[in-house]
Amino acid sequence: MQERRVQTDAEINSDLLNNVLKARRWYWPAVGISATVMFAAIVAWACVIVMGLGLTGLNRPIMWGFFVTNFVFWIGISHAGVMLSAILRLSKAEWRRPATRAAEVLTVFSLMVAATNIFMHVGRVWRLLTWPLPYDFARGIFPNVRSALIWDPSAITTYLTGSILFVVVALIPDLAVIRDRTTGVRHQIYSLLSLGWRGTPRQWKLQIVAGFLLSALLLPVFVSVHSIVSWDFAAAIAVESWHSTIFAPYFVIGAVHSGVSGVVTVMIILRYAYNWEAYIRKEHLDALGKLLIAIATAWFYFFIMEILASLYNLEGQEIALRELQVLTWPFAPMFIVFIVTGYFLPVPLWLFKSVRRSPMWMLVTTISVNIGMWIERFLIVVPGLARKQPLTFDWSSYSPSIFEIIMVTGTFAFVTLMMLLFSKVFPLIPIFDIKEGQILSDEIQIGRRKVPALKVEE
């Protein structure tokens, strides 16, 4: 707020719609590159569907590899939306304003791509029509609701539906802005989408109440989704290091850690790509950096508790697994990279205000966090399975095939492409939110100093 520049509504409209109304020079090349990578992934996936999962590196006992790791990773990224949008909206933090839509949209696309990872992982994709859906028809069997793998689709469907609706409801006023600035077919489409929005006090009040209510409803869902994903691992007893009571909150806080870092990465890219320095200001990055310190440290506490508890029981199998995970090639260097990039590099840097206020350093540190958190998920999934059986002749190792690597890379391309396409059609910073922030900002004179202030209704 301290660094806010006073702007007219027309200026705000123009700045925030600069890609919607007219594509920027880098836009179509960026779309082309993302689409190409995604296309390569689709081709690789088609090969896997036709020729079978043997094309991947999956084999007994490591039946879960890159795809499940990537699934958990993207579910994690999806938690950013609710964390930033819902919690900051409920706590009325002013600095949420430029971040909420990007976070919510990232959530939606991350969830979609997370679900896609399961489709990829299953091999014969059409079988998913029969496994989680509650119908029996000629099969004589319903999905087993006692399985954590069935809790997953119920949670992800709820979260995805809720997140999409959250984005849609909050978009309506901005669609009205685009309606008022377009002509011809575009005007007609946006008129339809804006549902006749006029901006009456009733509509605005409902919009604000909707923001609070949906935030309050989505928060418990967000906690439950990643907890249910964690129970895919923790509920059963087959694999060492998985059957731990801390998995649910550990996964959730890890998701918040990687998700918020992901949103910060996206925001910095948007700031640079769309020249939104006046909207995504250094004070926002500073506030997000401080939030990330708290989240990262909480995550680290859970991580320590998880390791401590696993060694606490002094069981040979568990200790052997931890030695594999932390001290043995090839997982040992991965562990070091994970812990450094996930915590020990970014957090000490974030303690410095100059780092928090530097877009370049925030970009580097938040990308580093997500590299670390991807590896963390890999280290949870694969080493445990590598030592799943008590008999050593069943022990094995895993290396991903080129198909898995391309398909996982394709998921990143998918999210990038979808964000780009979204930004062409809808504004990635909520226009009315920025305008509201401007209306509510004020000043108080204390002695010789003018202190920035905020109007508060109650």
Place this chain on the structure above:
Amino acid sequence: MGHNIHVPKLPNADDFSRDLLASHASKGKLYRNALLITGGIFSLGILAFLVRFFTEEFNSDNREPWAYYAAMVAFLLTTAGAAPIVAVALRLVKAHWRRPMTRVAEIYGSVGLLTLLLFIPLLFLIPSASGRRTIWFQDHDGPFGIGTYGKIPGAPHAYDLLALLFLVICGLALLYLSALPDIAKLRDQKSESRVNYNRLSLGWYGTWKQWKIVNLGVTLLGVFYLMLFIYTMSIFSIDLSLSLVPGWRDAIYPTFQTLTALQAGLAATIVGLYLIRRFARLEQYIGVEQFWGASKILLALSLLWFYFWWSGFIVYWYGRIPAEKDILELFMFGPYMALFIAAFLLCFVCPFLILLWNSVRKTVWGPTLAGVSVLLGTLVDKIRLYVPSWSITDSLDKHALSSMPGTNYPDIGDLLMVFGGIAGAIFIYLLVSKIVPIVSFWEMKEGMMLRTVRRYLRREIIVHGKPD
């Protein structure tokens, strides 16, 4: 006519100063009676402790008679130990409504002295870390001598004591530093108090540098307190309950206990705020806003209580490992089922149902009622967790419980020790509240400077300054 919105007149600093000083100076009948009653119950508690000390064996092989005592110490650490975190957290996030609450929360840090004192006897009752599972990974010659991690001398006693000691020192330092400007104010009032405010104020005159030191110091001490508390609560809960039960391996337990503590600390602050508002006659300055803000956090923490409990439960229930089924039986569905149901209702269901409604959250009585429920529930929960843990007579090197113990019902000595400890905490709180003002004058004045009511178009609106 459109609804013209008027905002209530904001209190001014002079009125507040007069009312706060009057409240601080008065030692009315109510206050004296409260001191007498709590002091009396505390003395009875000490008596009960001494009787037990001289009649029962006092060593780590005979923990059962001290089960309720351990639960009481855990309760004090959980509630009074966590309460200062309310002040720390609200300051860190710069919640503008925190100002009347911070001192109320910080004074609980002085109760840490009592907790530390009461903890010392427990040190003699905790077995050493050798030959059993602990987080201190001692040298093992026993049946699971799988590798050695080296001896950590003095574990767990020394480390638990040191953690608690540092926590108490940090809490007292935080209270003192944040109260320093107000102590100087009391010095300048030249009151007839027996407290030597001249010396206590350390030459405070409110220079720019002194204010910077206070602000920075309070922030840093607050962060240290938060980290120390999480550490202390984690190891306390492991060393004084988890590791005393064979076969109990629960990664979420220390975190669950820490979260319960945050919930109980907030509840203690809310209840304390209500009592102060009522009996110190500060209704004008402690408004619905404080209770509304705190109620939302209490609702979230109550939901998290359920979530952490459920995370532990579902993993145990689903896995059906015999050792874990025994833990569920012991703490939830067996000899302590009544306590579990009570704790579940008081810590989760009641606060959730009370605080679900915004119209109730926006009252003074609603969050207070929820706070009382949480405090009762926390006491019941500590008894549920610590009493069975201290009542296990199995050898601690076992992998699982050999048999389910019966319910350890409290006798008169146990009840006196529990209520005596709680009364002692209230007694110390009352004493300290007459040394430092119960509401932070300098923070309130700062808040009054940063807040004004203005006409905005056709309504009045409050404007909050946000200097940083």
Place this chain on the structure above:
Amino acid sequence: MTQMLGLFKEAEKAAAATEALEQSGYGSDNFDILTGSPYPEGAFGEREVKHRLYIFPFIGAILGISTALLITVGTQLAYPMVTGGKPILSIPTMLIIAYEGTMLGAILFTVLGIFFESRLPNPRAGIYDPRITEGYIGITLECSEDRVNSVEKLLKRAGADDVLQET
């Protein structure tokens, strides 16, 4: 009846205009405010917004939990097969899916409620001008043909930058 829309560039003039309208006998029930961003409630003296949005999530939650329990109980009783040693109707697992169903129902009905209470979609929304989203504040009201001129004069005197009409 004619719909009229006065456009004001400055919020203060719009607020003064609503006061003038009230003094001329047009109460807050007779006019409405159109803005491109949310203003603090009551800033223009508009009528209080009353809504019942909070009922919708409760209805949705009840329907959601009923549906979820119906599905989980019904499907497992239809083909009762013991898996993992757990009872056919395992309450903890049913609770998880029931919880998700509750939240989904609550969210869906909340969104329905938002659209319903906002009176959206509204294809025949009434008089409007695109300058609203450029920062202009619109005061809209309905009046009879014979009062159009006086209303237009009133709005212009209060500082309206433009006054539009629609029959």
